[in-house]
Structure formats: C-alpha cells, structure tokens
Amino acid sequence: MLWRWVKVVAGLLLACPVMAQVYPSTGTAWVLPGSWDEPLATSFFNTAQDVKDWELSHADIIFGSMQDVDTNRQTIAVGYMYSQKLDCRPGKQSAWLSKQASLSGIDMEDGFLHFAEDTRLEVEKASSGLDYLLEGQPYHLLLVRNNQFSTARLPLTLQPDDEVILFSSYPFDAIQLRADGSPLLKLNMTDEKGNVAGWKKAKVDWSGTKGGMVSDPYQSGQEQQILTGQIDLKDHWQSAWPYYQERKLNSGHIGLDNGLKTWMVKLAWPEEVRLSALSIQPWLRLEAQQLLLPGWDPDNDKDRNGYVDATEFRDRINVKASARFRHQARLIPAGHMWPGTCWYRVNFANDAFNKLHSRWYHYDWQKQGLSGAYNDDMAKLLDKNQFTVLEGGKLSELPLQAGTAEAATEYAIQLAGFLQLVKKKTQTNWLAANISELNLWHYSVWPVQLREVVDLWLREHYLTPAMGLLRMQQAWETFALAKAGDKSLIMSSVKGGRSELTPSSDDAWQRDIETGLAQYYFFNLPGYTFFHSWNQSYFYGSGNTTLRTWYRQGIPKNWVYQPTGMLEIDIGLPSGIPKGYKAVTWENKGDKAKTTASSISDIPLRPANWFWLYRSGWFGDFPKEGVIARRYSEGLVLYRGINERNNKGFLLAKPLRVSLPGEYQRIYYDGSLGEPVRYIELGGYEGVVLKKVPWPNVSVVGVDF
Template identity: 55%
Template sequence: MVVSLFSSISVIVQAQVYPSTGTGWVLPGSWEAPLTTSALDSANDVKRWEAQHADIVFGSMQDKVMNKKLISMGYMYSQKLDCKPGKPTAWLSKQSALTGLDLEDLYLHFSEDTQLEAASISQGVSYLLEGSPFHVILIRNGNYATARFPLTMQPNDELVVLSSYPSNSLVIAADIAPKVQQAIALSSPSEGIAQWKPIHSDWQHDQGEWQGSLDIQYPWQSSSARIEGRELNTGKQALSDGLQVWILKLNWQANSKVERVAFKPWLNYQDQRLVIPGWDSVNDRNQDGVVSDQEFYSRKNFKASARFRHQARLIPAGHMWPGTCWYRLNFGNKLLNDLHAKWYRYDWEQQGLSGAYNDDMAKLLGNNQFTVEAGGQLQELPFKAGNDEASLYYAKQMADFLALVKTHTKTHWLAANISDLNLWHYDGWPQALRDVVDVWLREHYLSPAMGLDRLYRYWDNFALARQGDKSLIMVSMKGGRSQVAPLLSTAWHQDIETGLALYYLFNIPQRTYYHSWNAGFYYGSGNTTDKNWYRQGVPKNWVYQPSAMLKVDIGQPTIAPKGHRIVSWRNKTNDVDIKAKTSSTMLGDISVAPANWFWLYRSGWGSDFPRHGVIARQYSKGLVVYRAMNEPNNTAFMQTKPLRVSLPGDYRRVMPDGTLGASTRYLELGGYEGVVLKKVE
C-alpha cells in the first residue's frame, strides 16, 4: 500500500508495463501484417506486441489467455438488445425458456400508438420494416440448405421459416400460395419441436404477392430450432446458441417459383416518421397473446393497435448507429434482471474478461433518443418517452441493474464511456449511476492544441480519482500539427510528444491510463493509411504509442516547487464562477485530488486565467510542461515565435526515440508544444 504525495488517496500498487503510468488500448482487433516495417513480421506479432505494451484493454484481445493476463473490459450495452438477435438474446431466450420466464418482459413497450420523428432511419431497421425472417431453410431430399431466393420449389420440397417473433400473416412472392404448418414445441421448449400441425390459411393475391392470414393455434410457444434431435440450422450461430424461435413450414403442391418469403411488417416509416403500435392487454380479451381480427375491430383501447406485444417494443428511431437496430430494455423485472446479470457473468468467463464498459450511458429515454410527435406513453414506467424525467428515472433503474451485475460477477472493473462529459454538470446522470461505475473511458479527452481554457475546466478527472475511480485518458491528434500537415513525419511525432506531456499533467498513479490515438473514432489494430499517418502500412497502436518515451522513468507527480504560482481550476455552472488552486482538495463542495500544476510563464498576473502561458507539473524524477493560449486549434499560434522559459532545476529533454537531450535550465517552446523532461540527478 502506498499513499500518494499529492493526495490522501490510498491505492493498491499494481504491476505495470511502464514506470510512471499505466497504459491501455481501446477496441483492439483486426490485426494485420505490417507492410512497411521490418520490426514486426505478422499480424500475430502485432497482437503479441500489443499484449505486452498495455495494462488494460477496453474491448478484448479476442484471446482468453491474453485477456486474463491483462485487465480486459469487454463491450456491453446493457440498455439494449439488437432487433436481429445475436448471442446475448440467444442465451437469454434459452435460459428464460428453461426457467419459465417470459423474455418479452425484458423489453420496454409503448402502451399507445407512437409517432417518432426520424429524419433518417438506420439500415438495420430494414430487418423489421421488410418483415424478414430470421432464417429460411430449404429441405430437399432430406438435406438442409439455406434458402437462396429466387428458387423453384418442387412438390416434395419444404421451406422452414424461422422467426425471432410471432406473427400470423405472411407475404409471399410466388406463382401459387403454399400450404402452411405450425411448429408445436415440446413440453420443454429448449428441447425443440414436438410436431408439425397443419393450419388454415386465407390467401389474397395483390400486386404479384400473396397476402396470407394464418389460423395459428394459440398460445404459440417458441422453441429451439431442433426436431427429433436434429438442428434446423444451416450456420446461424444464434440458433446453435439456443435462440428460441417461432417456426412455420411451407410446401407447394406443384412446382412454383418463389422470390420472397416475409412476415407482414407492423412498423410504418414514411415522411421521416416512424410509427410504432402500442400494446394494451385489454384488447386481447381471451389473453392468448394475440389480438385477433375480431378482437382488433372491437378492441377496448383504440389508441393501441399492436397485434402482438413485441410489436410495441421501443426503438430509438433516428438515434442509432449506422446499420443498427435496438430495442430498449426494461430494468423493472427482478427475475429477468437477475438472469440478464448472469448473462454477463457467463460471457465474461467465456472470454476471460475482468469486466466490461457500458457505452452510451447518457442515451436512455430522453429526447436525445426519442423525439415523440404523438403518443409515447410507456407500459412499464409511469412516463412518456422523450423527456428528462423518464430518462432520470430509467438511469436510476440502470444503476441498480449494473450494481446487480457487479454482485454476480464480483468485478471492480465496470466501466463507462463518457468522452469529455463532466458528470457534475450533467443532470441526466444521477449520483447512483456515477457511483456504480469503477472505470471511465475519456474518449478524445485531450488533444495537442486543446488550449488553456479547457485545461482550467478539466478538474473532473481529479474529482473522479478522488472518489476512487480509474480512467483511461485518450489523447487524440485532432486539431494538432498532424491535421495541418498530415504527410509530415515531424508533425505527427511532435503531436504525440505534446500529447504525452499533456497526459502527464493528468496522470494519477494507479488511477489513470494513457492511450494515444489519431483524430478519428474508428478504433482497431490494423495498419495506417494515408489519412491517419504520414506512412501507410504500419500498425496503428505501434506508431501512436510513444513506447520509447514511456520507458523513461520520471517518477510520480509531486508538489509544485517553491516560488512558483499555482494554476487555478475553473468551474462555471449556472452562471456562477467557482475557482480553486490545483493544489487544493476541494473545488467548492466537490472533493478533488490535487494536480499541483504551476506556472513557468504567464501573460500578466491580473487574472487567475491568463490568455497565454506555460503550465508545468513536477514529478519526483522529471517535469512536464505545456505552452498554449486560451483558444484551441489556432493554426497561427502553432507558428508563433518560440518562447524561452526557465526550468526549476537541471533537466534533460526526453526525445521521441527515448534518448535524452543535453542538461539545461532553459527550454524553447513553440505554440501548443508540450515536453517531457528527465531530472538530472
């Protein structure tokens, strides 16, 4: 146990790769063989190098042994499941079937028809808008094959249609309409199908397609895709993982060309609006799980038009990543919360993970996810979607769920990505949600030309550390010299050198981890291109991390040297300015770990926040300095005349290749330039 010289935080000392700070990777993967360096020969060499040059990973090394040697935090998005089921949904659906739980209770639903504004719709929603089956299998002469449309069906052929949701209407583009059979599950649905039951179908031919209304036997139980011990599967991993599906079998009495098989969609997207039907169980008078035609046209609640409950699930239309489709989850069911938490325990054990980081924790039920034009009332919560009140309530529920995950997994590495969001300034993030997180990903938090004004306001890193949390601080090259001259090698190396000096201003031993990246948001371990390095074909993490500089031991942060003025922090909120010296342990009523920044130079002493200056931080074996003006990313300031500043002792500059310059008591600094120095013993 050691006690920091600059705070009263007690931490357990962990072994780390480099002497003066921990380091980490963000979403490594897609390793490639280097093309323009002989230092590493293969993709495996790159992967091994990464495993040896970081302490933590946000993501996975995609190797259980490597993950366990590091602190690897996998990816999680606890507030959603994908519209097209993947591994988590498969596991949850199988386990819920085994325990007799209704997985539909894990989703949030609209209780009334809801219209959402969506200027654009993610391509991933097409799975629902087109009514696509989860999988279609052609059975011919006893052999299973994935159905590739168009195809010609022969009288002895069969199509098995597997769906991730129940439906009672088909849309088929074919010469003639098929006969339909319904799969009846065994008493234990996870064991598969007991039999096929022929069902009556009413078909209408319209615009070259058959619209079929199916006389399904209800309640219709989902099952695993197995019959008589054989998998009804031709390569879908989710089916092999036990995804519970609703299954139909089609066959034609004569040869027929079939071009498409789909379910009738229930979502409507047009004029930049998505309409999601609401579900009200009072409309399902016989409580068999479906609103029949008779029940629909005489329903008690005409504001709810969903035929099945799943049709009312919340989709954050217009606010999803490209190519994705998400359902918002319900944190109000204790039994399913427990099952959901067990999924993370299972998944992390399988991958050798220490924990995971939850993405988009500020994107819940507010108007940054749901722009409601009509309707919006939630079934499981006493709120409408699209407002701060609903989002705050949901955030507190989410905090309770994440605490449950920690109980099941015993992790101390539950993380969240908040970029540069200051949690003390964000009302949508309640105290409970802040308290449950152990580690923070500060994506693109620092940049070479970030300027003084941001430094004055970046006290929140020290507040998070004070409450015992860890952070990975990413230094991005955004706005730096390499953005002005992307093909100039010296520009890239100077940005990385400045970025490391900036990071060392924020470094708190055993609490912070360093990551150096380019200006983009697409991470990975592949090779550079002409857009993100001056030379193509070299591994990104290998060139972005200044490994040689990191090997130089500058010790740990200490108090400022005597005779130097201390830099102040600034907390401006609600038009009230609160300031405190960076040597303080309190900023107003907020507890912070001291940073002990001091001035080597500043333009005037009339304000605590000068417009130009050189900020420094002393280490037990070194010094870090950064020159900037208030304004960020000023290209003219990059060309400003170098400024000569005195140093508080004899130091040698740490060069990009890890060598040390000559001993000096003076330093020439350009605009937006940072330097790491080694103390002369």
C-alpha cells in the same frame, strides 16, 4: 530540504494503490485490440502474432479482449458490454437469454421496454440496421430438399416436394412473397420440451397487392405476383427450439445454435414454382423522417393470448394502442443508433429478468477470461439524446414518457441497480463505463447511484492537441473520481492537431503524440489513471496503418501511436508547485478553485498542482493565452494553449520562449533526450515532456529514487 522532498515522495507512493505497471511513471491501456495484421513496413515484427505478443506486454489493462481466454487471464481484460440494449436481430447474447428464460419460466418479452401508446419519433437519419424490421427480413430461411437441410438463398426454384421454413425472432400474423402462386402454410407446434412437435396447417387469406405483377430477372419474360398472406391465429402460437424428430432444423445459424427460440412457418407449393422474395409484413412505418411505433395495451388483448386479433382490434378498449403483439411496441432509439445497427431498450424494472441478465455476464466473462467489462454509451438512456418524441411516448414499464429527463433519471437509477447485481454475481472490481468528455457532476439526469457503482471510467478522445486552456481548466473531474477511489482511462487523440494539417509529415504525427502524452501527464495519478494514444477516428483495432491514419501505411497502429520510448523514461511522481509560481485555477460553472485545492463546489478532489509558466498579461484566472506546467519528481510537463479550442490558426503560431524552473532535457517521440536547457520554445497547442537533469550524485540511505 532534500529529506523533506523524500518524505513527500514517499507519502505519494503510500497513497497510491499497489499495482504493477509496465512503465515507470504511469499505467497504460489498449482499447478494443484485435484484427492483428502482419506488418508490411517495419522489420521490428515478423508476424501478426508478434504484434499481439508485444501488445500484451506493453499495457497494464485491456479495454476489450485479446480474443484468447488464456491471454486475457494473463492481464486485466475489461470486456465490452452494452447492458441497456439488445439487438433487433438477435445474436449470441439474446439467444442465450432466450434459452435460459425459457428454462427458468421467464417471459423473454419482460426484458424489453414498451410504449404504452402509439408513438411517433423523429428520425433524422435511419440506421440501415433498422431494415431488419422495416423490411420484415426473416431471421433465417431453410430449404428442405430430399430430407436434407441447407440455407435457402432467394431467388430459388422449388420442386413440388421442396419446403421452405421461415424462422422469425418474433411472432407475426402476415407474410409477403413473390412467387407464381400461393403456398400451403403450416405453423410450428411446440412440445413440452420446447422443441418442434410438428406442423399445423394454418388458414391464410391470400391477396395481391397494388403492385400487381412484377418481373423476375431470373425468369425473363415471366411474371410473378406479389402476395400478402393474412394468417388466422385462432390458437396460441408458441416459439420453439429448432429441433424436430431428433434433428436440428438449422444450417449453422449462430443464433439458432446458441438457443434462440423462434416462430416458424413452413411453406410448400404443389407444383414447381419460382420463389423470388419472402418476408414478414412489417408493422413499423418510416415516413418523412418519422418512425411510427404502435403501443401495447394488455387490456386490448381480451383473451390474454398475447395477440390482438381482428375482432379484438376492432373493439379495442384503448384505441391509442394499435400493437397486435407486445413485441411490436418495444422501444427503438431509431435516430440515435450506430450506423448499421438496430437496438431495443432493455427493461431494468423486472427482477426475474435482471437476475437472468446478470447471469449472462457471469457466463460470458468466465468464457472469455475477462476481469470485468466496460458499458458503452452510458449517457444514452431514455433522454432526448435517444428519443425525440413528436407524438405519444408513454411507457408501459415506467409511469413516464420517453425523451424526458425524468424518464432518463429513473432509468439510470434502475440501471445502477442492475449493474450492482452484475458486480455481485461476477465479483468484479472492474466495472467500467465509457463517458467520453461527460462531466458526471454536470449531467443532470445522472444519479449518484450510477456514479457510485462504476469502478473505472473510459474517457474516449478526452485529450486533443487543440483542446485549449479553458477546457483543460474545466477538466477537474478526473481528480474527483480518483478521490472517490475510481480509476480512469484517459485517451489522447490526434484529432484537430498538426497531423490533420500535414498528414504526410512524420514530424506532425510525432509532435501530436508528444503533445498527447504531455497533456495526459497533467492528469496522471499513478495507480488511478491509464494512458491510451490513438488517431482521429473512433475505429479501434490492432491492424496496420493506412495513409489516412499515419504518414506511412502497413505499420501496427498501437505500436506507432503509443510513444513507448517516451514512456520508458522515468519522470517520477507528480509533485508540488515550485516556490514562486502561481497555481492554475479550476473552473466549475462560475465557481473557482486552485489546482492545489482539495475540493471545488464541495466536491472532493485530489490536488493536481498545475501552475503557470506564462500568462498573457499575467492577470486573470483564465487568460487568453498561456503555458501551464506540472512538476514531477524527475521531470516536468508543459502545454501552451489559448483559451479557445480548435483554432487552426494557432497551430501555426510563432514559437514562444519560456523559462523553466530548473534544468531539463526534452524527451522526443523515440525516447531520445535533447540537450540540457533552462528555457524552451513552444509552438501553438504544443505539449512537451521534460526529464530533469540529475543532481550531482547524492547518497540517501533507504530511498530508491
């Protein structure tokens, strides 16, 4: 009997991929560490560096970066990527792509998706990051005074010899300003190296707006006019790098320093003037929770110079496309961006840009010492969860319409092809994706190609104390991913747990974390899964706790959230169901399979071997209440729940006593062990991890338990 058990354990060990790990029974991870603080309420650490060093030695994989090349190379650091978007206000990535595109003869505009027709999107709540475009904010403003360069910070009093250079990340044909009078305006010219060759005077039609004269608070009693200048762009206006006469036209701007090409105008006034505001005339309109984006049709640009001038606009072949420049038609998921952000959707249908784009990740990962990266928001592509189209929506690069499942699926196939290119270029086996609770077999727009290209899945806030039995019984996809050879980071969150009811209670926080680890151990497949414990928020980092994120403030978050003491207790490897106990049933859209099964709905699985310790009424595969268990070679994990999730009343349910299949000791948050018991009492939505009471000493030659 003992020898049979030894053979089972040995088989499990051989089936797992070989990978050293910090703790004996599972792998662990951090998510987006950083911003280390000096601890204020513990003597365990003296400095922020001590915290960082501890983190490095207490996880097997990092989702993000330790923000140091050498440190990243000491572990598996899987950085961050968002391959399906580029920021409206260009940063390092866009700047690098801009420079390399220019050097390679690639049109950077080919890297974006565009609307082929004027489009109206529903925007329930616009991100403040969209102000960059809605307000026509300059990318940078430079003051040239006495042949010295500095950032121009408005309002500003200019002398007759002063000049202001406006940098824009896109071409434009109109500016707006508040000043005492209209300036002389010049456009940059570009030499064969891509630098500024000089400045050419532009013809500008200045006019006052309906706002008329406005007061400048910095000049009490004086009035300024709001002026709009329509620029005559008869000649092709090219972007340039900020170099002129062997000098860098810059004052430390990160995008310009990293190679972004911009369009520049130089402004000067013949007399002293007060300049209070300067912006690019916007082409986007936000009206009554609707964003109006113009479409681009190249047939409207008859002379093919990239600009639809006034005559061409009047005689447009396609009157449903009103963009003057191609960039104005870029796709913006306006109502579905993170607060403070603004994004464009990337075009994956252009091979030349795809190759360039993949080179960015190769460059970036090497520079940071990364092993790979995880792609965020993988389910946010071109579906209605990103684009609520009220009018228009036809795409230029795809013969489809934004906001449809068909467009999302085709885009996902293209994204998969691009990610495969990234893997080939970087030679990574650590390409990851953040999909939270999403079941890839249930998401209709997700193609097989996209599932197959990913090696590692981030399941953000996947486990919560009050997730309930039905959600647990529907969560078979981790075992399907592992069967396909994929790894998963499974995050446990305290959201909806006891710590929300009594946030000042140390016992409440610790019981939530104990429950989280117990739930994780139900999904644990050594070599395939990694554990991460977090609070109720989506804001990650290594800083100190506050009274909103722990019962005491001033303590390193990762240190208190990871139940290090519990993890150090060896509970062995997952094992089979004890004789006489009934297996828990998986549920998949009406289809069922035992957790001992190797497939569900023809989807291959690794067996989970969950079983019931208690079910209300002891009938039915999906009871209203129950206690599920999973046995380990040296331990046992339990979870008591009801069918529904997030029932706050059940958190206060009376303890339920259940018998155990043997003698065990409860493992507490700090790693201490309770007394040996053959039964245990569980509260509502409570999970526990148990250590098997050792057998009398038995010598088995050649086997290390």
